Amino acid sequence: MYGKQHVFWLIYGTEVDLPAILAKLVGLGYEVAKSGYREGVAYFDPLPGGYAAVRRYEEGDVYILANLQRGAVGVVTEDFLLLKRGLADLSRALIELKMGEPPRAELHISFGIHGRLREGGEVKVGDTEFRKSGVYLTAGTPFNGDGVFVSISPLGVERLLFYLIVSGSWAFVRSRLNNIYDIISQLLKELVT
Structure with missing residues (x-):
């Protein structure tokens, strides 16, 4: 990182x-x-x-x-x-x-990592073919309730930007604070090669 x-x-x-x-x-x-x-x-x-x-x-x-x-x-x-x-x-x-x-709190963590996203696939719309080049994940309702939002985006060859937001009530965000790097580690293990 x-x-x-x-x-x-x-x-x-x-x-x-x-x-x-x-x-x-x-x-x-x-x-x-x-x-x-x-x-x-x-x-x-x-x-x-x-x-x-x-x-x-x-x-x-x-x-x-x-x-x-x-x-x-x-x-x-x-x-x-x-x-x-x-x-x-x-x-x-x-x-x-x-x-x-x-009434509300937000934890933002961002960092760069070396690696590649696991292959995801392509989408064709009309005669244009799109290749998936990032991942967005959500748990709960992070933008208007308690939840988690994760974005992993390519920055170039073998480089990714990881961005996580935990948002919601003070108690919800504080409860996620101590084990947040366990969550991040598991996400990286599942999504990045």
């Missing part, structure tokens, strides 16, 4: 008290963006790279994202264990602020 990225969004769907969250993260060792309120609406001036906060660990960096239009905060890292550490930091800040669990 190469080029791994892990993103975990906590989506409240309403205004998030970002200035208070960032103030809590400062106490946990994060460098944070300037934030506050203008006319009663939260704002932040992002750090370089567009992040709301960053903490540098020996193993790598944890970045905190903010999307004020979605009422969401998130964690992004290149390492799965750092994702869990950043999520623990963010959860601690939210607990200290007495913010409840978000």
Whole structure:
């Protein structure tokens, strides 16, 4: 695997008290963006790279994202264990602020792999022949309920892009977090040569 990225969004769907969250993260060792309120609406001036906060660990960096239009905060890292550490930091800040669990959460994992998709077949429409060149899988209803979406797309010869989304309630997404790499490993075993 190469080029791994892990993103975990906590989506409240309403205004998030970002200035208070960032103030809590400062106490946990994060460098944070300037934030506050203008006319009663939260704002932040992002750090370089567009992040709301960053903490540098020996193993790598944890970045905190903010999307004020979605009422969401998130964690992004290149390492799965750092994702869990950043999520623990963010959860601690939210607990200290007495913010409840978000109504919705999303886990996004993407990475490149060397290999080929197992042969899938062709489809002919009129006089045009199409060859399957990717796989999409879903479990549950990932875009409006609890579920999982997986996409594996060719990037060139012997190179594939793997993209997974687990979305739904906070409890559903958290329950999938600890064994997500077992699921990914099994999917790759079944679909990639």
